[in-house]
Amino acid sequence: MRCLLTSKHLMIFLQRAQTSFDFTRGKMLFFLHLLMVVSLGPNLAASAGDSQFSYSGFAGSNLTVDGTATITSDGLLQLTNGTAYLKGHAFHPAPLLLRNSTNGTVQSFSVTFIFGIVSVYPDFSAHGMTFFIAPGKEFAGALPAKYLGLTNVQNNGNASNHLFAVELDTIQSVEFKDINNNHVGIDINGLHSMQSYNAGYYDDKSGEFQNLKLISRQAMQVWVDYSGEKKQISVTLAPLRITRPVRPLLSTIYDLSTVLTDQVYLGFSSATGRVNSRHCILGWSFGLNSPAPAIDIAKLPKLPRAGPKPRSKVLDIVLPIVSATFVLCLGSIVVLLVRRRFRYAELREDWEVGFGPHRFSYKDLYRATDGFKDKHLLGEGGFGRVYKGVLRTSMLEVAVKRVSHESRQGMKEFVAEIASIGRIRHRNLVQLLGYCRRKGELLLVYDYMPNGSLDKYLHNNNDADTSKLSWAQRLHIIKGVASGLLYLHERWEQVVVHRDVKASNVLLDRDMNGQLGDFGLARLYDHGAASQTTHVVGTMGYLSPELMRTGKASPLTDVFAFGIFLLELTCGQKPIKENVDGGGHVVLVDWVLQHWRNGSLMETVDARLHGEYSVQEAGLVLKLGLLCSHPFAGARPGMGQVMRYLDGVTPLPDELMAPTDLSFHVLEMMQNIEFNMSTISYADLLTSFGTISDLSGGR
Incomplete structure (x- = not known):
């Protein structure tokens, strides 16, 4: 980053130079002029509309971070660390002046960044992240979960926020009228998007829309552009190694001069809900009155791995040797494996494909409830027994309902429940997270309610x-x-x-x-x-x-x-x-x-x-x-x-x-x-x- 000399430093430097060298008056004036240009050059360039910065990874950068946000040793900006119901922010350290000094309107600017969302589940994440421009770096009152660490119940939508944001949302919130659980939105002063669309991009060759999954655990690039002349906001999304599409994903007319303050900060915010998710930024660049500088993809850090770390290669070599050594125990091992297989055996049928909710393995549910022991029993009724469990991979608390195939309600009611509540999203309806089936038994996995029944x-x-x-x-x-x-x-x-x-x-x-x-x-x-x-x-x-x-x-x-x-x-x-x-x-x-x-x-x-x-x-x-x-x-x-x-x-x-x-x-x-x-x-x-x-x- 550029380093500016203050006038005090300049005077000290000139005094020392004057005592050390015997300049003529003409040479001194020339040297003074040259030094002023060098020292004040960055400020002059910024006022002329040529300010920019670029990060290809964040190792050694001086970003300001708070909450769960950290910069890893390899330069990855990790806004959240998977801990439930927390938030994190990261800011470019210096404020920017986006307004034109002549007419006071916000000038054209361009932002590009590369992000990735890594969830412990491939089909379920919470809650999302935003790129934002705000008047300050104080977000202590913002809430996690659906508020994305950006607003709260009282100030969401208030004009006094002076906030512009682009949200990458992975949960559908009825309160904000979200279109689905995988969308990009343009937000002004709150999280009720003025315009939003399914995450994806338009192919330049065919012109067809290509869907993208924000929680695909893959890096993606976002371009945010504002035209000061046309008052037009454009947002484009694409996979990392695809050339920027010509047609943007979102485009709308809005005068940001009515929103942003004279001095602003650029940054990112993210928040988690009940699911183990990590929201990461790999690179970031900005240009004022010019395109944002290109990010060097070759220098980008890698996204963290989802789930447990891969097993050591040494272990892969040792295990066959150990297995061969204990060949006499093969019969016992086979018996144990057969028993294990029957213990965790599951049942799958073609009709299940169309119902959608996440499918849990019986093994995970068995371990989460300690084998469905009575000490974890929450309740019992005509439709089955309900147990409290903790999923080991995500430490998520769940309620698991076991239903016998021979029960009075049986398969028909199970299908009705899967088809209905599995697709319904409302803050006052208990959320069905997923299910599992095995011979003679059905298991439904719900959000755990800590305070029990009314x-x-x-x-x-x-x-x-x-x-x-x-x-x-x-x-x-x-x-x-x-x-x-x-x-x-x-x-x-x-x-x-x-x-x-x-x-x-x-x-x-x-x-x-x-x-x-x-x-x-x-x-x-x-x-x-x-x-x-x-x-x-x-x-x-x-x-x-x-x-x-x-x-x-x-x-x-x-x-x-x-x-x-x-x-x-x-x-x-x-x-x-x-x-x-x-x-x-x-x-x-x-x-x-x-x-x-x-x-x-x-x-x-x-x-x-x-x-x-x-x-x-x-x-x-x-x-x-x-x-x-x-x-x-x-x-x-x-x-x-x-x-x-x-x-x-x-x-x-x-x-x-x-x-x-x-x-x-x-x-x-x-x-x-x-x-x-x-x-x-x-x-x-x-x-x-x-x-x-x-x-x-x-x-």
Whole structure:
């Protein structure tokens, strides 16, 4: 890099030169002029728009790094080291002046860099990286994971960021409206890309688009160009040894003069999520008002190897010799190998190819759970047993569900789960990471939820810690589950009916966010079509009357179960509980309805809250729970309307403000006369409705 002489240094140098040599006045002026040109030449060149730098590897460079970012001994800039949920940054050390001194607009510039992303899994990585131009080098408040170490919840998208970035994103984030989990985007002041496209390039000969996989563990080159005259931003991506394509991947018009500050820093940011990934930069160059200098590919460092280090060649030579020496033990070794093969044997069929989720080896899952020992058992139900495991290669915590082929749900439900949740991405739905199959057994691998299921916080009174669930946390969980159901019912490519919404199927992550899981009973059908399900499945207390009568599940049967879930979470009571006073059982919705009719609705709120809750919010949730669990499906709101009620966008119907609605009188009288919705026919229901209408005054 260039070294500039200060005026102080210049004067000292001239004084010493003047005492050592007897220059004439003319020679002294000439020498002074020459020295000023040499010392100030770089600054003059920069102001004239000819500033540039180039790194072919970073050995010996003076880049500024923070977080997990390091420069290895062979010159590789490694932004992340594989540790989960951390971030790293690297900056060119000196600030740059990109604005024209005459008119103040940002001048043309060109950037090129070579990067590589190395994940422990060939088909799964997290989260990505960016090249950015920012007003400073302070990113302490930025978050890892989906925020890529660049922004956070509060400042993402703020104009005060004065930030321009090009993102290489390997996770699809619904919050930022990402197009997929393998794209390049142009970002202004936040991570909601103003323009993005699938990672790839346009072939100069054929003109066809060629897809590239950002997590291919191969080095790739990126060109970022800005035209100060046209206000045009262009981004081009290509494999390392391919000449720069003529047609860019992305091109858009945007005046960066409205974004960037007078003095800026150039750099890179990256962040990890739950998967072991390393984000690396091999070379980097920059040119102001000129093309970025070419990077010398021959001098670039190598990307790190994925997975364990290769075995020593010495070991490869020794092993055959040792094997020959122990020839008498061959029989025993064969027996052990056969037993080992059967222990880890797997089953693969052609139909699995189209479903997509990552396939784990049974050997890895067996070791992750210590042979599926009971000490790792998280839970047990009709659809299988669930174990906690830690994958040895990535140290990733997972939940592994074992399902027998002879189970009641069997292969059909397994295929439904693979086809649905394996392709669904939402922050409030438990993510299916992959699966494994072997003879007589199916294994599903999910994200591990450290805080377990919600029901233990509501009904495990023996554990003082788990019984503490504030009202703010409960309301946050309610809105999260509602958002997940809205996505399943209305916003995914097909309608997904969960069919088993309940507290025990809501899992809590590290931050106590609610995530709806266990899609073993889920059913899919196209938007506009009707559900063909004819079997009653689910959990008693959450089953809607029409489901028990017809066997046909629909989004409204999920809404009914969600209504019971609202009452359960607010009251801290199970849907069906024993009557401690007179024996028998008490139905939660009947109990809440009775208090609503008597004007004592707030007495149903969980006593463990000790009154520390919003009366308005609790009343809203209780009334919404009654509305969603209405005995008549047509009276229930859809999940879109539910979200509007919860967000306060739309007020609840006036009929819910006081117990005067006819349909709720029907429910009250059905409660009083022990009306059994599981046995009565539809015709009887209509007759009873007419009778009750007459009794209530024929409103």
